Amino acid sequence: MTPTDLVLFDIDGTLLDTQDAGVVAYARAAKTVFGTPFSFGNVPVHGRLDSENYADAVRRHLTDVDPREYEATFRNRYAAELEAIARDAGGFQPCIGALECLEMLESRSEVELGLLTGNWAETGRLKIRHAGIDPNRFRCNAFADDGDHRNDLVPIARRAFHDAHGAVPNRILVVGDTPRDIECAHAGGAIAVGVATGIHSAEVLRAAGADLAVEDLTAGRAMFARLLDSASGAEPPAER
Numbered sequence: 001m002t003p004t005d006l007v008l009f010d011i012d013g014t015l016l017d018t019q020d021a022g023v024v025a026y027a028r029a030a031k032t033v034f035g036t037p038f039s040f041g042n043v044p045v046h047g048r049l050d051s052e053n054y055a056d057a058v059r060r061h062l063t064d065v066d067p068r069e070y071e072a073t074f075r076n077r078y079a080a081e082l083e084a085i086a087r088d089a090g091g092f093q094p095c096i097g098a099l100e101c102l103e104m105l106e107s108r109s110e111v112e113l114g115l116l117t118g119n120w121a122e123t124g125r126l127k128i129r130h131a132g133i134d135p136n137r138f139r140c141n142a143f144a145d146d147g148d149h150r151n152d153l154v155p156i157a158r159r160a161f162h163d164a165h166g167a168v169p170n171r172i173l174v175v176g177d178t179p180r181d182i183e184c185a186h187a188g189g190a191i192a193v194g195v196a197t198g199i200h201s202a203e204v205l206r207a208a209g210a211d212l213a214v215e216d217l218t219a220g221r222a223m224f225a226r227l228l229d230s231a232s233g234a235e236p237p238a239e240r
């Protein structure tokens, strides 16, 4: 059976928890590349694209530096630092229920999986790998490389699905842990599923407009099964 539904997962706070390894790796990479560690303080990095976070940090910490000029160098260094942190930590922790939820979705022939994430592609895959998840399980992806803002990303994943299967998906679900995931889902005509394993509660995600919100992906597994079994295919079922 050709897949008809595309389920897109955010990475940080949704599939896995790096304990802010990304922020530490950013600081270390910036120290090496620019001689000054980036700090983010109260800057809201969650749910934003790596490309946005990097360019903003360069502008905050350095004058007369064009972020684009050093982006490739920085990305390489950032990947190396992240890899070292992951190895030292013995890997990253998958979020509660994430592995079982992915297994359930893969058992459904109508479902295709993808990543929709603010991570750059190589470091997004690195995080996934270090959480014991094969990144090749996700075939229709949209990374920070693919747009200027998160709201650009659903159409990228939709196009990847079309390229793989010759038709656009009937439904796209975006699963994420921040209001920015919800916003980008709706901007791309997708169903927004909030999961409260990041820094936001299910109430906050509902208030941000999530069509469905769950405490974790253990609850998510049952919710997905109901949603996929719902006959109409057009609307998410009422929450229970």
Ligand SMILES: [Mg+2]
Binding pocket: 010, 011, 012, 013, 014, 047, 176, 177, 178, 198
């Ligand atoms: Mg996230």
